[in-house]
Amino acid sequence: MAVRKASGAVKRRKIRVDLGDRSYPIQIGSGTLDEAGPAIAKATGASQVVIVTVPEVGKRYAARLTRSLKSAGLKVHRVVVPDGDSTKNLRELARLYDAFLEFGLDRSSAVVALGGGVVGDLAGFAAASYLRGIGFVQVPTTILSMVDASIGGKTAVNLKQGKNLVGAFYQPSLVWIDIATLRSLPARQRAAGMAEVIKAGAIWDARLFSKLEKNMKAALSLDPVALVPILQRACAIKAQIVSQDEREAGVRILLNFGHTLAHAVEKKLGYRKVLHGEAVAMGMVFAAKRSEELGFAPDGTRERLENLINLAGLPMALPCFPRRAYLSGLQVDKKKTDKHIRFVVLHKIGKADTVRLTPEEIYPA
Numbered sequence: 344m345a346v347r348k349a350s351g352a353v354k355r356r357k358i359r360v361d362l363g364d365r366s367y368p369i370q371i372g373s374g375t376l377d378e379a380g381p382a383i384a385k386a387t388g389a390s391q392v393v394i395v396t397v398p399e400v401g402k403r404y405a406a407r408l409t410r411s412l413k414s415a416g417l418k419v420h421r422v423v424v425p426d427g428d429s430t431k432n433l434r435e436l437a438r439l440y441d442a443f444l445e446f447g448l449d450r451s452s453a454v455v456a457l458g459g460g461v462v463g464d465l466a467g468f469a470a471a472s473y474l475r476g477i478g479f480v481q482v483p484t485t486i487l488s489m490v491d492a493s494i495g496g497k498t499a500v501n502l503k504q505g506k507n508l509v510g511a512f513y514q515p516s517l518v519w520i521d522i523a524t525l526r527s528l529p530a531r532q533r534a535a536g537m538a539e540v541i542k543a544g545a546i547w548d549a550r551l552f553s554k555l556e557k558n559m560k561a562a563l564s565l566d567p568v569a570l571v572p573i574l575q576r577a578c579a580i581k582a583q584i585v586s587q588d589e590r591e592a593g594v595r596i597l598l599n600f601g602h603t604l605a606h607a608v609e610k611k612l613g614y615r616k617v618l619h620g621e622a623v624a625m626g627m628v629f630a631a632k633r634s635e636e637l638g639f640a641p642d643g644t645r646e647r648l649e650n651l652i653n654l655a656g657l658p659m660a661l662p663c664f665p666r667r668a669y670l671s672g673l674q675v676d677k678k679k680t681d682k683h684i685r686f687v688v689l690h691k692i693g694k695a696d697t698v699r700l701t702p703e704e705i706y707p708a
């Protein structure tokens with residue numbers, strides 16, 4: 344249980360992402376945005392920073408973050424990019440470079456991404472590439488970006504041919520999480536982010552999974568006593584997996600649980616209709632069902648996962664596309680080697696593995 348401070352908030356907690364000389368802390372707390380400035384100054388050593396954000400998030404939180412950064416003696420600039428995944432494009436990237444040059448950002452400057460995964464991925468790649476790399480800090484404001492996108496150093500923009508096709512592995516020097524920023528996040532987005540937390544429990548940690556079964560409602564209503572330990576554990580799992588396999592040559596592929604089918608659904612339905620986490624929820628139920636059918640997981644595994652996904656208010660059933668639509672969706676999975684796909688299956692709740700299957704084996708008639 345998290346310890347309540349007199350203010351009703353819970354104590355800030357720290358998780359370390361272990362990557363040798365590129366290691367960095369994730370700081371997670373409730374109501375901590377005003378303390379971010381000094382921590383960012385210390386982590387980056389920067390003398391000036393640019394906050395990159397989207398309108399909805401910027402208007403709520405950028406002023407407070409700016410004040411905190413200024414109190415730490417930093418010169419602060421701001422760039423607001425449009426909302427939505429399509430903002431992760433080369434034109435917006437070029438606009439960021441223009442702004443950075445105009446502000447006179449140099450090697451001793453840093454980029455602070457304030458927002459969800461879209462801002463994190465775009466600003467992260469700008470930080471990775473501008474002057475061959477300047478300081479970078481993530482201040483994620485969605486559940487998805489707190490437990491997933493902000494950790495692990497994947498940054499990217501989309502091309503018209505596909506998502507995340509140009510990018511870099513570029514680790515931030517700090518991830519600063521204030522769960523109080525989630526109060527303005529729409530319920531549907533909260534639930535979608537929770538899909539990645541459920542995934543972390545399903546593939547890695549049966550205890551986290553049980554905790555979610557007991558506390559899902561409290562967590563989704565943002566009770567810090569429930570939510571902080573849950574997000575802390577989910578972040579720690581991602582951190583541990585990334586530390587073991589930064590470049591996705593091994594264990595990091597397990598984070599793809601539920602994603603093979605999810606990507607097919609997202610492509611087919613369009614990214615606007617279905618949120619990533621919703622597609623992942625459907626994909627996880629499908630993968631758990633296949634895990635049982637293929638004899639990897641005991642009966643009841645799918646049912647437990649389904650119940651938890653249902654408790655989070657997430658969808659479970661895949662849309663009724665014809666089989667050939669799923670097969671063609673699976674063909675373009677970029678994680679595939681030859682015609683096989685490394686499909687993530689569960690052995691039980693808390694333990695996952697990969698198995699090489701063809702699209703036809705993943706999605707049998």
Ligand SMILES: NC(=O)c1ccc[n+]([C@@H]2O[C@H](COP(=O)([O-])OP(=O)(O)OC[C@H]3O[C@@H](n4cnc5c(N)ncnc54)[C@H](O)[C@@H]3O)[C@@H](O)[C@H]2O)c1
Binds near residue numbers: 397
């Ligand atoms: N780098 C990685 O490892 C990684 C991992 C997973 C996903 N991603 C990427 O992350 C992106 C998805 O991230 P996301 O789900 O955070 O989407 P997002 O950044 O689009 O945010 C979702 C929506 O919530 C709004 N929002 C964000 N924070 C808010 C707040 N506190 N209050 C009110 N509104 C808020 C945003 O404006 C947006 O409309 C995708 O581009 C995906 O490719 C990257």
Ligand SMILES: [Zn+2]
Binds near residue numbers: 539623
């Ligand atoms: Zn995902």
